[in-house]
Amino acid sequence: MLVYHLPGTLDTREADLDLLWGAGATGLEERAGVIRAYFDARTDLPAPVSDGEWREETDQDWQAEFKRTLRPVRAGRVTIIPPWLREEVEAGQLPLVIEPGMAFGTGHHATTRLAVEALSDLNLATLGLDGTGARVLDVGTGSGVLAIAAALLGARFAFGVDIDPITIPIARENAAENGVPAERVRFEEGTLGADPLNFPEGGPEEEPEEETDAYDVLVANLYAELHDLLAGEYAAHLIPGGPLVLTGILTVKLPLVRAALARERFGDVRETLDGEWALVTARAPLD
Numbered sequence: 284m285l286v287y288h289l290p291g292t293l294d295t296r297e298a299d300l301d302l303l304w305g306a307g308a309t310g311l312e313e314r315a316g317v318i319r320a321y322f323d324a325r326t327d328l329p330a331p332v333s334d335g336e337w338r339e340e341t342d343q344d345w346q347a348e349f350k351r352t353l354r355p356v357r358a359g360r361v362t363i364i365p366p367w368l369r370e371e372v373e374a375g376q377l378p379l380v381i382e383p384g385m386a387f388g389t390g391h392h393a394t395t396r397l398a399v400e401a402l403s404d405l406n407l408a409t410l411g412l413d414g415t416g417a418r419v420l421d422v423g424t425g426s427g428v429l430a431i432a433a434a435l436l437g438a439r440f441a442f443g444v445d446i447d448p449i450t451i452p453i454a455r456e457n458a459a460e461n462g463v464p465a466e467r468v469r470f471e472e473g474t475l476g477a478d479p480l481n482f483p484e485g486g487p488e489e490e491p492e493e494e495t496d497a498y499d500v501l502v503a504n505l506y507a508e509l510h511d512l513l514a515g516e517y518a519a520h521l522i523p524g525g526p527l528v529l530t531g532i533l534t535v536k537l538p539l540v541r542a543a544l545a546r547e548r549f550g551d552v553r554e555t556l557d558g559e560w561a562l563v564t565a566r567a568p569l570d
């Protein structure tokens with residue numbers, strides 16, 4: 284790939300951008316104070332933009348640069364890292380390894396971090412039947428990050444569902460990478476309500492008490508309109524009083540989520556804000 288590196292930013296050199304397009308650039312972007320102009324072939328550039336340099340780059344350069352930009356993400360008792368940053372997890376933190384890839388959920392989005400923090404605040408190891416650990420349902424699992432976080436935090440069983448089939452093998456690989464055994468985490472294509480055949484039963488077959496579709500905790504990083512649509516399903520899939528953790532909510536859309544939770548008689552509704560994003564926790568109705 285042929286890239287022309289021009290010092291400056293898209294803002295400060297706005298007047299020069301037309302010259303690059305005019306010279307045949309196929310794309311422009313800015314990284315760390317350098318404008319990158321993509322070309323199919325070298326060409327003579329006019330004087331105002333001749334202070335840059337041509338570079339041949341390979342895909343490996345891109346991957347290396349992307350890898351260098353990733354940092355560990357601390358979320359409560361968990362630190363989310365790509366595999367090559369294992370050494371950077373502080374003592375006492377639970378490492379959660381996520382291979383950055385095609386599925387949403389590397390931990391770098393505020394909503395993922397907020398949800399892991401909220402899971403970290405719940406006592407997942409002692410919730411649930413006989414205090415033996417919570418059964419957690421993760422709706423819209425993506426990379427599996429929230430279900431895997433729940434398992435690492437002591438949940439007895441975590442179940443991730445996603446309507447996008449591409450996420451499921453990725454989530455399974457991430458669970459294996461974190462050493463979470465298959466009987467403690469499961470991922471299936473599916474959603475709540477729409478297709479009962481696709482909605483899996485509660486857990487490992489060898490434990491009869493798991494064969495229920497009511498969970499101790501439900502977490503969903505989706506978006507406000509979907510939380511509104513699914514609020515009744517959330518209540519139906521939680522034990523009475525079970526914690527609900529919702530994120531993916533733009534703060535401007537909070538009234539929609541508040542109204543949906545009130546309609547379905549959720550209690551103890553609390554909100555945490557991070558910039559334009561919100562996380563809402565609540566308790567399922569008691570009857």
Ligand SMILES: C[S@@+](CC[C@H](N)C(=O)[O-])C[C@H]1O[C@@H](n2cnc3c(N)ncnc32)[C@H](O)[C@@H]1O
Binds near residue numbers: 387398
């Ligand atoms: C914002 S990502 C969240 C990923 C991950 N749970 C996290 O917290 O980083 C939302 C995920 O929800 C999935 N999704 C969207 N609509 C859904 C639905 N109706 N039911 C289940 N999953 C859905 C998407 O495919 C996507 O993987």
